[in-house]
Amino acid sequence: MRISWKSIKVLTGIFCTLTFTQLLTTNTPVQAAETIVVRFGLFAESIPVADLQKAAQTGEFPQSLNLFTSRLSQGQRRRLIRALRTRVPLNVVTINRLLNTQIGTTVLNDIATAVARKDQAGATALRASLVLGANAPEGLSVLSVLKAYPSKNLEINLPQALQVVGSLNNSFWRTQQYLLSINTILDTRKPQISLPFDPSEPGNAQVQVLNLNLRDQKRNRQIPVDIYWSTAATQEKPVIVYTHGMGSVRTDLRYLAEHLASHGYVFVALEHPGSNQTHTDLAIKGKTRFLQPQEFLDRPRDVSFVLDELEKLNQTTGNPLQGKLATSNTMVIGYSFGGGTALSLAGGELQITAIKERCQKKLASLSLGETLQCVAQELPEKSYQLRDNRIKQAIALNPTTSIMFGETGLTKVQIPTLVVAASADKTTPALTEQIAAFSKIPSPKWLVGIIGGTHLSVKDPSTTLDQVNQPNTPFSGGEIVGEQAADVRRFMKAIALAMAAQLTPEAQKYAIFLTPDYAQLASTKAFPFRIVTELPRQAVPVGTR
Numbered sequence: 001m002r003i004s005w006k007s008i009k010v011l012t013g014i015f016c017t018l019t020f021t022q023l024l025t026t027n028t029p030v031q032a033a034e035t036i037v038v039r040f041g042l043f044a045e046s047i048p049v050a051d052l053q054k055a056a057q058t059g060e061f062p063q064s065l066n067l068f069t070s071r072l073s074q075g076q077r078r079r080l081i082r083a084l085r086t087r088v089p090l091n092v093v094t095i096n097r098l099l100n101t102q103i104g105t106t107v108l109n110d111i112a113t114a115v116a117r118k119d120q121a122g123a124t125a126l127r128a129s130l131v132l133g134a135n136a137p138e139g140l141s142v143l144s145v146l147k148a149y150p151s152k153n154l155e156i157n158l159p160q161a162l163q164v165v166g167s168l169n170n171s172f173w174r175t176q177q178y179l180l181s182i183n184t185i186l187d188t189r190k191p192q193i194s195l196p197f198d199p200s201e202p203g204n205a206q207v208q209v210l211n212l213n214l215r216d217q218k219r220n221r222q223i224p225v226d227i228y229w230s231t232a233a234t235q236e237k238p239v240i241v242y243t244h245g246m247g248s249v250r251t252d253l254r255y256l257a258e259h260l261a262s263h264g265y266v267f268v269a270l271e272h273p274g275s276n277q278t279h280t281d282l283a284i285k286g287k288t289r290f291l292q293p294q295e296f297l298d299r300p301r302d303v304s305f306v307l308d309e310l311e312k313l314n315q316t317t318g319n320p321l322q323g324k325l326a327t328s329n330t331m332v333i334g335y336s337f338g339g340g341t342a343l344s345l346a347g348g349e350l351q352i353t354a355i356k357e358r359c360q361k362k363l364a365s366l367s368l369g370e371t372l373q374c375v376a377q378e379l380p381e382k383s384y385q386l387r388d389n390r391i392k393q394a395i396a397l398n399p400t401t402s403i404m405f406g407e408t409g410l411t412k413v414q415i416p417t418l419v420v421a422a423s424a425d426k427t428t429p430a431l432t433e434q435i436a437a438f439s440k441i442p443s444p445k446w447l448v449g450i451i452g453g454t455h456l457s458v459k460d461p462s463t464t465l466d467q468v469n470q471p472n473t474p475f476s477g478g479e480i481v482g483e484q485a486a487d488v489r490r491f492m493k494a495i496a497l498a499m500a501a502q503l504t505p506e507a508q509k510y511a512i513f514l515t516p517d518y519a520q521l522a523s524t525k526a527f528p529f530r531i532v533t534e535l536p537r538q539a540v541p542v543g544t545r
Helices: 005-020 049-058 063-069 074-085 092-099 102-112 122-134 142-148 158-167 170-185 254-262 277-284 295-314 337-345 352-358 368-378 430-440 482-501 507-514 516-522
Strands: 035-040 043-048 153-157 208-216 221-229 239-243 266-270 330-335 349-351 383-385 391-397 417-422 445-450 529-532
Touching (some): 049 074, 074 142, 092 122, 208 295, 221 254, 221 295, 239 337, 254 266, 254 482, 330 337, 337 391, 349 352, 352 368, 352 383, 391 482, 417 430, 417 482, 445 482, 482 516
Parallel strands (some): 035 153, 391 417
Antiparallel strands (some): 208 221, 349 383, 445 529
16 A cells, blocks of 8 residues: 555645635635536536636635635635645656555545536546646646546535535544533642642753664664763663654654753654655655555564664763663653554554454545554554563653554553643544543553644644645644744653653652643643543543544
8 A cells, every 4th residue: 555644634635625625614615627516406606717716826816706705704715825826746646646545545435425426427537637637737736636627517516515524534523522521520720739840941961962874684674863862871761762753754852852861861763764754755756655554563663673773882882872771671752653653662452453444434534643544454464562571661642543553452551651642633633542542551651631732732843844834624734833832842841751750760759740730730821731640430432433
């Protein structure tokens, strides 16, 4: 199966914008070949594609579109113009590959149900227009797809379109409903405690960075590694290993790496060659396969391989890290897809049979995180156990869990685990990916809630610059990042340091920072924080699949 995280976002964004941009805000249609016809029973309204093209060129909607745009706010008008102008970086080879995957075909068929055609060829027509649009001189965009649509009119069945729109990223909307329903049982009292110090403040040690390029000969994997350390590092403190998300980089948590290293910890950030940004950028250009199912197995094995290499460094005379690496006492931190990797290393069992059953259902309703997990269904065995006994604790930031671990895979986690969830996360919605997962993980465990946080809020600002002017869709966009998320990063510094300290003689000293009281004290106006070690009985999610 050939699919990439970034490409799934792009492709889904095209589908959403093509047929539903205005539906999402005004219950009116979007575009077509020469004319878009929106039908509701016996009633129909038409929009000339030429008028949409004029709007994209001038930034203003023609008078002929007043019927559809008069109810839009200025912000909604700007977003629609931006969507019409957006060029998507997928060439014809790449888009064709995407559409020929099982996931691409399923999503296309689901969305095509909103296209009214007498010949029942809606999916075929959309496929052709996407491929031809990608081959247009101006590149792939909403307008190039519309110009390539193989019919004079693109007719939208409004009731069916609204039904499809209502199911887009169903997990995200269910998360919002769930959080509202449990709001009354959340403890919001102001705690009467005093804190001994501020764990978000940097330590006294000067941070250094050692760059390595490791090669696993057995698997033919080249693994870049950045090691953040200081002369204050000792074997009394655990090694911390970071595994990044899909299509991402090892500097995602650089601020956190520097913070922990300043307190005497060794932070090892590795890059997974089969699912990092370099790989997916090549995939978008059609130069490589997008994501191999094997990557679900190779990522945990990358971490284990790096720990093997660190053991050698620890015993290498003259190496600056000699005697400083407690690899048998490691804490793993994983973000997004890397959160799923971290949970695999903690003992979570991949359950392929369950993945196949779940991924036969309509994929257009899934979040991007759920869609990504469906790639694992090609793995040949029924289940996989990838536990590394050197890892003694895990932190999973916005992890993918809902499909890859089946119903019981997370009950096999064997170490203390902290799960972080953001309430406004569209990519890995909190209810299905973190809250439901937390209820299955054995204690000791912590669930950290960031109310108002999004999927990218925990990332280093240097890795979220591309979010400027991103369209806000049901699947992506609307991210709270950069300076806006400074409170989130400050809180994560404290939580990660306190968690790491639980593997040291200073465990009790830092335990206060893993409590509900500390979360309340650390909360800000923009981001209320929550920490629980068990969900209240009435808050345990039921039927989240």
